[in-house]
Every structure is written in structure tokens, then in C-alpha cells.
Amino acid sequence: MNEPRKLYVKSYGCQMNVYDSHRMADLMAPEGFVETGTADDADLIVLNTCNIREKAAEKVYSELGRVRQLKESAAGEGRRVTVAVAGCVAQAEGKEIIRRAPVVDLVVGPQSYHRLPDLLARSAHNERVVETEFPVEDKFGFLPLPSKAATRTRGVTAFVTVQEGCDKFCTFCVVPYTRGAEVSRPVEKILAEVTNLAESGVREVTLIGQNVNAYHGEDRDGRACTLGRLLERVAEIPGIARLRYTTSHPCDLDDDLIAAHRDLPQLAPQLHLPVQSGSDRILAAMNRRHTRSDYLRAIDRLRAARPDLAFTSDFIVGFPGESENDFDETLSLVDEIEYSGAYSFIYSQRPGTPGAAMSEQIPGNVKSERLQRLQAVINRNQAVFQERCIGLTFEVLMEKAGRRSGQLTGRSPYLQPVQVMAPEDMIGEMVPVRITGTIANSLFGTLAASPRIDAQSLATAGA
Ligand code: SAM
Ligand code: SF4
Numbered sequence: 001m002n003e004p005r006k007l008y009v010k011s012y013g014c015q016m017n018v019y020d021s022h023r024m025a026d027l028m029a030p031e032g033f034v035e036t037g038t039a040d041d042a043d044l045i046v047l048n049t050c051n052i053r054e055k056a057a058e059k060v061y062s063e064l065g066r067v068r069q070l071k072e073s074a075a076g077e078g079r080r081v082t083v084a085v086a087g088c089v090a091q092a093e094g095k096e097i098i099r100r101a102p103v104v105d106l107v108v109g110p111q112s113y114h115r116l117p118d119l120l121a122r123s124a125h126n127e128r129v130v131e132t133e134f135p136v137e138d139k140f141g142f143l144p145l146p147s148k149a150a151t152r153t154r155g156v157t158a159f160v161t162v163q164e165g166c167d168k169f170c171t172f173c174v175v176p177y178t179r180g181a182e183v184s185r186p187v188e189k190i191l192a193e194v195t196n197l198a199e200s201g202v203r204e205v206t207l208i209g210q211n212v213n214a215y216h217g218e219d220r221d222g223r224a225c226t227l228g229r230l231l232e233r234v235a236e237i238p239g240i241a242r243l244r245y246t247t248s249h250p251c252d253l254d255d256d257l258i259a260a261h262r263d264l265p266q267l268a269p270q271l272h273l274p275v276q277s278g279s280d281r282i283l284a285a286m287n288r289r290h291t292r293s294d295y296l297r298a299i300d301r302l303r304a305a306r307p308d309l310a311f312t313s314d315f316i317v318g319f320p321g322e323s324e325n326d327f328d329e330t331l332s333l334v335d336e337i338e339y340s341g342a343y344s345f346i347y348s349q350r351p352g353t354p355g356a357a358m359s360e361q362i363p364g365n366v367k368s369e370r371l372q373r374l375q376a377v378i379n380r381n382q383a384v385f386q387e388r389c390i391g392l393t394f395e396v397l398m399e400k401a402g403r404r405s406g407q408l409t410g411r412s413p414y415l416q417p418v419q420v421m422a423p424e425d426m427i428g429e430m431v432p433v434r435i436t437g438t439i440a441n442s443l444f445g446t447l448a449a450s451p452r453i454d455a456q457s458l459a460t461a462g463a
Pocket of ligand 1: 345
């Protein structure tokens with residue numbers, strides 16, 4: 001029998017890439033590949049790249065420099081290493097990667113990675129392959145479900161892509177160009193995938209998509225299903241104790257989704273709803289298709305449905321034309337919403353996007369200074385939220401061994417890591433934990449005797 005070959009996949013960027021990396025590993029398993037955690041002994045190295053912000057391609061080229069050394073030393077021992085670049089940098093750079101990096105054997109875009117076994121076979125004949133078309137076939141139809149053993153090594157939480165691509169064309173963003181037009185997977189396929197995960201011990205599933213709440217996958221009756229109704233169906237799968245979804249666009253929030261937040265106890269009370277800016281002028285220039293007050297109204301509706309819902313967001317500072325006044329409106333929005341956390345980014349000119357060609361680009365020093373001020377406001381709000389958690393009892397999904405011996409790390413409903421002294425056999429269980437302290441975005445707690453959960457109390461704790 002042949003020795004299994006080793007596959008190392010390095011993921012950059014968002015959860016969509018983490019999901020794709022797992023699916024690539026599942027796809028290569030029947031080809032005789034087992035996953036390894038290091039590139040050192042791998043026979044196939046895949047860099048699953050992201051190019052949402054600047055210097056992404058440069059980072060990949062410098063990583064390829066390190067990979068070249070590995071490949072050369074393996075060749076010295078008579079071992080052939082195949083190197084693939086996948087993901088959005090592969091899509092954007094295409095043949096340029098082959099030209100600039102002789103170490104690369106194949107380049108495959110995010111919509112074509114189901115062809116990996118085929119491409120690999122071609123590269124075995126010393127052909128250097130570039131596959132960045134958007135193929136007509138649906139890649140998901142070609143991806144096998146993971147084995148139970150593979151799922152177990154990935155833990156008790158999992159991502160499931162339900163939607164891909166984007167038709168929104170925000171003027172700063174490359175996603176519509178690299179991931180292509182919006183597509184939703186059929187309901188039955190998603191239910192089968194989640195059932196398989198649940199049967200392998202997964203307790204928490206996050207449904208993901210670049211614009212996940214635009215989901216409109218085909219249901220059994222041939223009609224389009226909304227994300228709200230999909231969540232309802234997924235919540236019925238035995239074993240699934242907690243559900244999340246990300247990333248949402250404020251314009252695609254419909255009544256079904258709001259009802260899901262009201263009606264589904266499994267749906268975690270935490271929502272990532274990126275706003276990018278608090279200024280109507282900048283929102284319009286970004287082509288976000290909503291105003292600040294539209295966004296605030298959406299938050300009000302969600303809070304009315306689920307009072308303990310906490311919000312996180314993404315922000316971009318220094319978009320072309322952003323004045324001090326515009327920026328102040330972003331700062332005031334953070335305080336108005338009282339986010340439990342947020343990601344903030346310096347605007348990065350992405351080639352081919354309308355924003356890159358706009359006049360009034362903001363100087364780097366102004367952007368950096370604004371980022372620091374924004375992060376200070378975000379951190380202040382996050383610290384208030386963390387403090388409000390102290391003394392409450394949360395259901396915590398125990399995920400893995402903690403930092404100290406005897407400790408487990410779990411996640412609160414609000415996605416905060418929670419450290420608790422607890423026996424190892426609690427991994428995979430949802431247990432009530434009384435929160436006793438906080439450091440940065442982590443919480444500390446003790447196992448609570450009673451299963452009473454302070455669900456609504458967070459909404460009023462700080463009031
Ligand atoms: N679809 C989501 C949405 O509508 O907000 C987000 C997708 S994007 C992968 C994740 C985040 O990257 C965005 O929310 C935005 O804040 C940030 N981002 C995208 N393009 C950027 C750019 N050119 N410069 C800085 N940040 C950017
Ligand atoms: Fe990019 Fe999100 Fe805008 Fe789509 S909605 S273009 S993914 S930021």
C-alpha cells in the first residue's frame with residue numbers, strides 16, 4: 001500500500017477561506033492525502049490567499065520565497081513538492097504568479113478549486129496550470145462531505161458556506177471581482193452538510209457568505225428560501241445547539257431574519273452588521289445603498305425582536321473625501337450603537353475598484369491617526385460591554401483545553417472566549433457559566449450550579 005501523501009493548507013483572510021481550505025482537504029483525502037499542520041514535510045502545499053487589503057499579493061510572494069527553500073531542500077532528498085496558490089490573490093493575479101514565482105506549479109481561483117485533483121494530475125506532467133475561470137458547473141456539487149474523523153479533528157464548531165459572491169459593488173471592495181456574482185446553495189444540500197457535521201460532534205454552526213443575508217437558495221418546492229427560514233430549518237437538526245451567521249449587509253435584513261432572532265433560541269444573540277462609516281456622504285460615495293438612519297432603524301428593529309442582541313461591525317477610515325466631520329460621525333455612531341466590538345481598517349486602494357480612481361485620497365498619516373482614535377472609541381465601548389457581563393450566567397460551549405491545566409476554553413453567546421476550570425469530558429457541551437472577570441476580550445468564569453441563563457439581563461444590565 002502507498003504511504004499517504006501530506007497536504008498543508010495555509011489559510012489567509014476570512015472564514016470563507018477557512019471553509020474552502022477544509023473543503024480542499026476533504027477533496028484531496030480520497031486522492032490519498034492526509035492533512036499536516038506544517039509545510040516542512042508536506043508533499044502538496046496550498047496557500048489559500050485573500051486580497052481584500054493592500055500588500056496581500058506581496059505577502060504571498062514573500063511566503064513563496066520560504067516555500068521555495070522547502071521545495072529545494074525536499075528535491076535534494078529526492079522528494080517532489082507541489083505548490084498551489086488558491087483563493088482571491090490567485091484569482092486577481094492569475095498568470096502573473098506563474099511568471100513571478102517559478103516555485104508555483106498551479107494557480108486556482110476560489111470558484112474552481114473543486115478541479116484541484118485534475119489540476120494536480122496535470123502538474124505532475126510538469127505542466128504549470130492556471131485555472132481562474134468562473135466555471136459553469138457548481139463547485140459545491142463536486143465537493144465530498146468531510147469524513148467524521150476529519151470533522152472531529154476540526155472541533156465542535158464549524159463554518160458552512162451557504163452563499164458566495166456579491167452583487168453590491170461597494171466602491172472600495174474587490175469581492176465582486178474575485179468571488180464573482182452572488183450565488184446561493186440549495187437548502188437540501190446545506191441541511192445534508194449540517195446533519196453530517198452534527199453527526200460528527202459539531203454543536204455550533206456558523207452559516208457564512210460574503211453577503212449571507214442575501215441568501216435565496218432553492219428549497220425543495222423549487223421556491224427561494226430566505227436566510228431566516230433556512231436558520232429555522234438548520235435549528236431543527238438534532239445536535240445543533242447554537243447557530244450564527246456572517247457577514248450581513250444592512251440592506252438585506254428582512255422580516256424573516258428579524259423573526260428568526262425573536263423565535264430561535266439556538267440563534268446566538270450576537271450579530272456582525274458592518275456599517276463601514278457613520279457619515280451619509282461617505283456611505284453614498286461607498287455605494288453602501290443605505291443611510292446612517294436606515295442602519296439605526298435596522299438595529300432598533302433587531303433590538304425590539306431580541307433585546308439582548310449585541311452588535312459588532314467593520315469600519316473603514318480614510319475613504320477618499322472623508323472629512324473630519326464625516327469621521328466624527330463615525331465616532332458618534334460607535335457610541336450611539338454601543339458595539340460589543342468591531343474591526344476597523346485603514347482604507348486601501350484596490351486596483352480596479354471605483355474608489356481607487358477617486359480624487360481626494362486621504363494621506364497615510366491622517367488615516368493612521370483616525371484609525372487610532374476610532375479604535376480607542378471601539379475599545380472603550382467593548383470594555384463597557386465586557387464589564388456588563390460580570391455576574392451574569394451564560395451558556396458556554398466548551399471547545400478545547402484552556403491555557404492552564406484543568407481549564408477549558410469555550411465561547412459565550414457573544415463570541416467571547418471564556419476560560420473555566422472544568423473537566424475535559426465537558427468539551428462539546430453547553431454549560432452554564434457564571435462570569436467572574438474579564439481581560440481584554442476574554443471572560444473568566446466558574447461552572448454555575450443552576451442552569452438559569454441571564455439572557456435578557458444583558459440588555460438592561462448597563463441601563
Ligand atoms: N460583505 C461584508 C460587508 O458588506 O460588509 C464584508 C466583506 S469584506 C471581506 C470584510 C471587510 O473588509 C469589509 O467589511 C470592510 O470593512 C473591509 N474592506 C473591504 N475592502 C476594503 C478596502 N479596500 N480597504 C479597507 N478595508 C476594506
Ligand atoms: Fe464587498 Fe461586502 Fe460591499 Fe459586497 S457588500 S462589495 S462583499 S463590502
